Amino acid sequence: MTDKGNSSLILQDRVSTEVEPDPITKKIFISLPEPGLSDNRADVDRLRQELGRVIGPVDIDLDLMNSISSVLKESGWRATAAVGICDRGWSLVSIEKGDTSGSNFGLAVDIGTTTVVAYLVDMNTGDVIDVEACYNGQVKYGDDILTRIFRAQDHEGAALMQRAIINSLNGLILLLSERNSLKADVDITAVSVGANTTMVHLFLGLDTGNICVAPYIPLVNDPGIIKSEQLGLNVLKKAPVYIFPSVGSYLGGDIIAGILASGMHKRNELALLVDIGTNGEIVMGNAQWMVACAGAAGPALEGGVAASGMRAEQGAVSEIKIDHLTKEVKYHTIGGHAPLGICGSGLVDGIAEMFLAGLIDRSGRFREGRDYLVVVGSSRSGTGKDIVISQQDISNFMRTKGAVNAALELLLESVGCGLGDIERFYAAGAFGHHLDFESAVTLGLYPDLPREKMVKIGNSSGEGARLALMSRKCIEEARRIAANITYFELNANQEFMNKFVSSKFIPHTNMDYYPTVKRRLRERGLLVD
């Protein structure tokens, strides 16, 4: 992929959560007294005692002992130790001659099923100094997550999947370090990862056999701190790799990272966080409690499934406007290229406009007997074919929306709240980034809140990973969030099925929850009391 290609995978939204800097890897410059007959402590013990004085007990791996001795001697006993978190306390990551404490870099990674994004973070300031993205190398073994879970059921398959994602990450590491004149295996002292539960398993080379069968038990939810050499990442061998804990097979560390990035777990207002991708996750709560559910969002919003569907890449129709009087269709493509298809957010935009233009009814059916809308005629499309939104596309979307609505209602009922109690809304992920709030509200996918209460948090998994690099307190918070979330399993939930079946109206069975949509429909004569 070219840089240009990758840049479309990188989301620019970023919630600004301020954290007290307390990075998970610290560089400590030390100046030791030279050994002599009156102070004959051994080299490694001398270093350990000094680090203990500065930061507390530090484990020192056997592998580093030879280099400690030579670095200390060659540097005249003035050296910089990088210490990183381990499961309990600190362990030595590297030792360098002289004072290199000004140069300390970490990698915050979001491993998505389709896309991998790596942020190069200055661990002294917390600033993202560069970012790069690529497709997850596992895609070649299967676009969808189930194919990969199946493939990784045995050790050999799991190892194959692991190599694929590690290679992707090492590619990003190489690119980022070259572009910023760093030596990754010397300068990158820590990695943190936000990923869904399956991606975490595949990243760690763990069997995935039980993730997709009842009772949906992952092999591990909280893998703890892992040393990069165990994974084959081309950063410092002893760099700690922190992985956000999952809650279950379908509520992963990427969502925990997203919650952390949103800050909803620290506020009293009732917030809703929605991340719709291949899977959909919904989290609701505040500083006191949190409930969540998740499920396959269905194929509606995936590139390859809709009649003219494609990924959110160059040439994808991402915005659609329909004049409600003339029914004329206007559109916008990513990169301004000749249109090649419609991406997920374009599809939602189109369906919302079709509804507001009276082309489809509240149940998502075409009013006039037709079964598709031509968005771009064959003469203007880059493929030579009509680009359309079909009745099937709309029906698929209605199922996704129905599932989101049913899940949300289930969560609301479980805590005795109503839609009207929601005080803030966070749209997470790529789909949430591209999707127009107005269209999402129009269709009832998002709640009808004052727009200033609705926030796009972009790649909140990556941003959460950045926070984890910069703050041990954030890692503690993430663990607390994961431990305290009440998770509702939808796969075997009859009440969810009932709600799902009855929730396929645009925007909602009860229009009163959607005052702005109601007003617009009234204005256009589409709703008469």
Place this chain on the structure above:
Amino acid sequence: MTDKGNSSLILQDRVSTEVEPDPITKKIFISLPEPGLSDNRADVDRLRQELGRVIGPVDIDLDLMNSISSVLKESGWRATAAVGICDRGWSLVSIEKGDTSGSNFGLAVDIGTTTVVAYLVDMNTGDVIDVEACYNGQVKYGDDILTRIFRAQDHEGAALMQRAIINSLNGLILLLSERNSLKADVDITAVSVGANTTMVHLFLGLDTGNICVAPYIPLVNDPGIIKSEQLGLNVLKKAPVYIFPSVGSYLGGDIIAGILASGMHKRNELALLVDIGTNGEIVMGNAQWMVACAGAAGPALEGGVAASGMRAEQGAVSEIKIDHLTKEVKYHTIGGHAPLGICGSGLVDGIAEMFLAGLIDRSGRFREGRDYLVVVGSSRSGTGKDIVISQQDISNFMRTKGAVNAALELLLESVGCGLGDIERFYAAGAFGHHLDFESAVTLGLYPDLPREKMVKIGNSSGEGARLALMSRKCIEEARRIAANITYFELNANQEFMNKFVSSKFIPHTNMDYYPTVKRRLRERGLLVD
């Protein structure tokens, strides 16, 4: 080597220190609730939580996670976890189906410059169930320690030396496990090692370049807990390997282990521990304080150096008696074989008898102008040559004895005590095991205490290693002993040199410190007041 050959390397003395069993690796049988929709904790987290409940936080290495999942499922959630100490707290060593808690084995190892002894220990009872010994595989690169230190000055040499000792240990492990129907890589859950500082460095693959040059700074004194896989030992990969901490280049973990085994650090009586081998170490103290010094014991007692010298093997003259009237020489050989030479303890025995028979004077010189004594005539020796003790052999011994006396006096003066204050004496190591107390006292190598106050503690390094396997408290004690010992460096000590020069009398410049020797000399008319 044959078993028979090895058996002569294994010392049978053993001090019986009772410890409250608290082994460094514990096997814990757990019966977990099966996961279900109402309890969907992940496999690894489920195990970790249960272990946490039983024993406190347990780190779980990524490498073990796949097997945890399959073992738990295949065993119906009834399994046995072995947890071992790590630098802080516990980490998982293995997981097995069903209840295997009755079968838990450790290996206590004494790595000597020449000999390696491994004790197979039942971790549930503390019993030594088997023992095996072999020569240190590094011997082929050099008998003496300096050659090996020189060889291991670069990484390649250090790796070579490490492979040699690891191969020796793996040979012992194979032999012990086969003989006891164990699978070492499944059943041996822990290893502990007592060794001198150089041997520890070579065992760990560490450069030894600075051990033998002033200011004699080791690379590490306290390496902490290392996982066996890092060393390539053929026991469980995650088995903790505990190594006794050293105090300095010439006071190693073997001595700390010996002190631990003797128990002198827990009593109020003033005790002296002497371990004479290639190096000599002297420790003095009690529960309140401890002082020590060490130095090359010189070549006098090494097999290959004396005129008719050999190692303490089959055919070595190990005991000598001389009739003080007829001057007739009687001797005993190891294994009753035809005599091939004289080992170190035989040499000391012979010199003591020569002194008591009036053949040599108090300064160690032959009285009658001759310069050797024939112990075994050529006609009866297994080599066809005379087996002799030469004036040179005696002079070499006098230097060793002088060094021991000088070091002891230095220690006594440093704490304001005299020889008469010593209340208990521990003879450690192979030389101490073979050496006759009477001969050693006669020559002033050992103090003249009531004989019931003199204790042979045999392979106290190996016994200390056994205690470390069985008791975390002992590991704490060892760390405290090493931290609190005051070590006197003799290599650059002028006072030591002065004492050394003036201490070459048998048994001592001041005969009053040696009442039993004085009495015997009087009885034989060799001493007239």
